[in-house]
Amino acid sequence: MAQALSADSITLSIPHAKPFHGVARLVVGGLAARLELSYEHLEDLQLALESVLESEGYIDGEEVTVHLLVGPDSVVMEIGPLHPVVLGEELGRDAGQEISLSRLLSTLVDEISIEEGDDGHRIRLEKRVPMTRPEPREPV
């Protein structure tokens, strides 16, 4: 199910069903462990992912694809395909005193955008993290 494209990119496709959301959380956890992210950053990433998967805008398709990208000082999660109009409305809603998706995501990650790819629209979440990646292990 998980397909590692390179050391800095992981793509995971799972059925869009709650029992499989834990699989996505575990993959994010595994990546966070390898990158030596803090527990709090890991929690933020996992909660952001869950929030999108559980959101009203995420209603399209039977499969969810989560694409994880590691930048020099950030982790990016691209999640899709999703309904661009519904999700756009959710994100555009004035957060005010409401626990909106926009309120959640703006607390948990640093940049949020909706992008169009070959397979439809997806949300792009970027979290800047202090990257203290371990040196590659010496071969035994």
Add this chain to the structure above:
Amino acid sequence: MTTAGGATDREFLRRYHEGGDLEAREQLIEQHLPLVRSLARRYANRGEQLEDLVQVGSIGLIKAIDRFDIDRGVELATYATPNIIGEIKRHFRDRGWSIRVPRGLQELNVRLSQLLERLTVELERSPTIPELAEAADVTEEEVLEALESGQAYSTVSLSAPVGQGEDGELEPLESLGELEHEYEVSEDRAVLAPGLDVLDERERLIIHLRFWEGLTQSQIAVEVGVSQMHVSRLIRRALEKVREEIATGRGSHEPHA
């Protein structure tokens, strides 16, 4: 019970119930916290941290103080004990492991919760997964698995009536000692927020601190007096309740005045 100043429980109770003296209420809470701690200790090592159980038990104590009938010839400690134990038991029943999780994983989850607190203090930052793994003497994968298993914990019955105790009575404000001020401040800002009305007071406070004040989980843990991992569970549970509320189309529900 008599304080160093000579005031008895009964005097404090009278001042609180008849004169609305909140300081007397605080005094009663403080005086009986050792009782709560002693009772909570009986239920420790069952998958919950002692401090979390103390906080849950304190809610029982506060309910007992608020409901106490000063004309009855019974000691507050006697009256409060079943309330405290009841609250702790309800906590285990409502927020227990919702699916079968191997005992080893449950124990590791609890141990990680304690290590998370310790390492956050020692390192003066949130620890990494490898650091947690090393401290727990397990692999990183085991840490992740145990953390994930924690997701099976803490689900409160979403079909349960909101804001009601098991006896059907409306729950009193679940404020705690010196935290009361923060709860009140939070109330002012968050109680009218759409969707937040489905949450209990502590959940609203935590959500407010995390998503409006921008506090981290560890900062909230200190503020509210529960473990960091418990904060994480409470946030998830609160968000789940709000989503459930929206999904069931209760959007027209009027928020609490």
